[in-house]
Amino acid sequence: MLDFDSQKNIYKDIYEVIKNNKNLLDKLRKDISELKNNVQRIQPRSATSIALVGTDGGNNKFKFDPFLIQVIRIVDSSNNELFLNVVSSEMNINDLNKLHLDKNGNPKDAVGELMKDLGLSHISELSHMLKTDSEGKATNSGWINDYRNIIEWAILYKILTKMNYDTDTLIMFDGLFRTKVFWPKVFKSIIEKIKLAIKKHKKQKRNLYVVGIAKHSQILVRYRLVMLLENILNTSYPAYVEVPPNIEEKVYKYDEWITPSDDKVSQGEFSEYSAGRMFLTKFGPKPYDPIWAVDVFVFQKNEIQKIMGFLLADAINGFPVPYYPLALQEAHNNAALVDFDYNILQTYIYKAVRNILEEDGNLLDIYNLIDTDPSSERY
8 A cells, every 4th residue: 555655756746747748638628629619419319229239258258268268149139149159269260260151151140141242251351360370270369359349240231231121220339430350451342332231221211320339439538528628518408529530630549540531431432440430429418418439330421410319319218327328238238148147158168178078077076176366365
């Protein structure tokens, strides 16, 4: 524990650092002040809402898991299971490919369908994050998280391009429309095909609107305080404001994350890794209600009033998080592998390990009685 003198010295040092960098705060205030006159009010509109969410890999790590098992599951807000697969970080990528394409190259699931539409025969052609060595092992040690993101995009692609709808529908994606998990040309092809699919639905008198909502945003982290100081979105009604590219340029480290200008989008140009136009959005009626970062596809920006209206109608009923889209919260709840589900899966791992150990399986009982973290007794 810090003693009193250390606390005083640390505070003094912190104060000096902040005081000497006060001009940064002034600069941020100047950056954000230009948004003040662009704030738009949101009026609720009715539409069917669907949200899809993947099981959080960080929340389903098992206590006993020598094979580093990951359960990848995508669920929507109506508790429809859209994808379910079990993989291991030690898995050979060639074997992973066989989960999605049969021996004749025919698709077995949404990832396989995406690969077929793109004319690809191996999953490593989808993503540079899945590159392999000569034996088929992934060269990227954290490939499972990227693979999870690929699956989420594959499901989004499928529900936009392969499914039919009876009413106008708002589809919510868990995250922004900015990703580096695909090869650049692959990502552009996916966005182009999604754009064509939305146009096709429109010709059939069905409007599909797609939004990505982020749990966290670098834009908000950096500008939340100065937005409060400059009274941005400090309204007594639900409102939103667009984040212009020049603000994104000052936050994002890589140019690929920055959304192209409206002129480039109108000419059919997309960034290598970004297809979203970001809006900072407040769904609550009070000045200090929470603000969320929302991406819409760049080619749907002209539909922003409708999209925000549909989102507001869903967010008004948000629970347990107030003024956060209810459909997305329901999808998160449906996707979570916790409590009883977690215990069942942990039991299956024990059972599988016991079976492969054969006559040594009884040693698993001894293992369970060994304290694997005796250092915890210190606390």
